[in-house]
Amino acid sequence: MNFSSKLLEQAVIEFGRLPGVGQKTALRLVLHLLKQPETDVVRFTEALNRLKQEIRYCTTCHNIADHTICEICASHKRDKGLICVVEDTRDVMAIENTNQYQGVYHVLGGLISPMDGVGPSDLQIESLVSRLAAGGVHEIILALSATMEGDTTIFYLYKKLKDFGVQISTIARGIAFGGELEYVDEVTLGRSIATRVPYERSIA
Amino acid sequence: MNFSSKLLEQAVIEFGRLPGVGQKTALRLVLHLLKQPETDVVRFTEALNRLKQEIRYCTTCHNIADHTICEICASHKRDKGLICVVEDTRDVMAIENTNQYQGVYHVLGGLISPMDGVGPSDLQIESLVSRLAAGGVHEIILALSATMEGDTTIFYLYKKLKDFGVQISTIARGIAFGGELEYVDEVTLGRSIATRVPYERSIA
Numbered sequence: 001m002n003f004s005s006k007l008l009e010q011a012v013i014e015f016g017r018l019p020g021v022g023q024k025t026a027l028r029l030v031l032h033l034l035k036q037p038e039t040d041v042v043r044f045t046e047a048l049n050r051l052k053q054e055i056r057y058c059t060t061c062h063n064i065a066d067h068t069i070c071e072i073c074a075s076h077k078r079d080k081g082l083i084c085v086v087e088d089t090r091d092v093m094a095i096e097n098t099n100q101y102q103g104v105y106h107v108l109g110g111l112i113s114p115m116d117g118v119g120p121s122d123l124q125i126e127s128l129v130s131r132l133a134a135g136g137v138h139e140i141i142l143a144l145s146a147t148m149e150g151d152t153t154i155f156y157l158y159k160k161l162k163d164f165g166v167q168i169s170t171i172a173r174g175i176a177f178g179g180e181l182e183y184v185d186e187v188t189l190g191r192s193i194a195t196r197v198p199y200e201r202s203i204a
Numbered sequence: 205m206n207f208s209s210k211l212l213e214q215a216v217i218e219f220g221r222l223p224g225v226g227q228k229t230a231l232r233l234v235l236h237l238l239k240q241p242e243t244d245v246v247r248f249t250e251a252l253n254r255l256k257q258e259i260r261y262c263t264t265c266h267n268i269a270d271h272t273i274c275e276i277c278a279s280h281k282r283d284k285g286l287i288c289v290v291e292d293t294r295d296v297m298a299i300e301n302t303n304q305y306q307g308v309y310h311v312l313g314g315l316i317s318p319m320d321g322v323g324p325s326d327l328q329i330e331s332l333v334s335r336l337a338a339g340g341v342h343e344i345i346l347a348l349s350a351t352m353e354g355d356t357t358i359f360y361l362y363k364k365l366k367d368f369g370v371q372i373s374t375i376a377r378g379i380a381f382g383g384e385l386e387y388v389d390e391v392t393l394g395r396s397i398a399t400r401v402p403y404e405r406s407i408a
Contacts, residue, residue, distance in 0.1 A: 002300040004293060005270045011255040014248045018233050027294060029222050033252060041256040044218045045249035048237060051215040052245040066209045089208060096206040
């Protein structure tokens with residue numbers, strides 16, 4: 001692109017580094033910000049700078065937090081003996097939105113992925129082992145994505161955790177609510193038949 | 205969404221104000237920035253702050269520039285008697301990318317749109333009239349979008365400029381290169397037949 005201004009070009013390059021933001025989108029966003037009052041732009045950049053400088057990670061579950069212990073880990077209403085292991089903070093938000101879960105979390109910070117050079121030591125696995133070793137935990141739910149990376153991580157965690165005598169579960173996989181059979185992929189459908197549940201349990 | 209951190213929520217809200225960025229995308233972008241080194245985030249926010257604080261608009265053509273006169277208006281190679289009127293700086297970039305145009309520009313800063321409350325006085329129209337009144341201009345090309353707002357603006361500008369004795373052109377409308385006839389909409393196809401050009405001219 002032929003930029004009429006170096007400042008404009010620099011801002012577009014910076015925006016274009018964000019995932020999923022191409023040069024045209026970056027230009028559109030930058031020109032939008034340029035039309036806003038300066039106070040709005042300052043508020044935008046301040047929010048990002050503050051986030052980066054002041055953000056904390058919960059020392060127990062490694063979720064993003066404003067303090068050294070996150071609200072969930074600090075809550076007396078949560079079952080500290082039930083730990084849901086997730087990839088990142090988005091999964092915590094998604095599960096919290098269901099209002100179905102009363103336990104606590106453990107945020108791995110990623111999934112094992114040899115392709116991306118992410119090994120077990122890059123994830124918060126040792127601290128999960130420590131939480132189990134400290135005792136008081138009765139169940140671990142592995143709520144990871146149904147992908148190759150997710151399955152690899154589940155397998156690794158299972159081997160690492162199985163000797164603690166704690167119940168280890170994975171979240172149910174099957175057809176989604178509202179899903180029509182004919183559109184379900186064959187792997188999901190096959191697995192959902194293999195792991196069928198008695199009717200009485202399905203309505204519990 | 206249930207944010208585990210106020211700082212995170214604030215950053216997501218700010219990103220979500222950008223056009224076309226929903227809350228989920230905003231969260232994805234913010235979490236991406238959070239994973240980057242602090243220097244990268246600072247460079248990102250610095251680029252935006254500098255852009256907003258230091259950007260200039262060319263006093264002649266109103267294009268975004270680093271100085272009071274943009275590079276195009278300052279160039280001796282450009283035909284100052286040929287002015288291409290465009291909506292915004294993206295159009296200047298698009299036309300510059302064609303390498304077909306040797307004149308100068310006039311950036312209106314928008315199009316007349318009663319629906320959005322944009323009237324002629326909100327655009328750089330008076331200064332265009334002044335440029336014509338100053339003399340030395342032989343042709344004006346109105347290169348505006350083929351939308352209702354574009355056509356309204358062309359009509360307004362034509363009435364305003366026609367008495368200066370300057371050639372006023374609009375860019376050709378028709379089927380795009382590589383466009384297959386059967387997929388062209390009927391308005392475009394109808395107009396492209398009505399405004400057909402002699403073959404000798406089409407290959408000039």
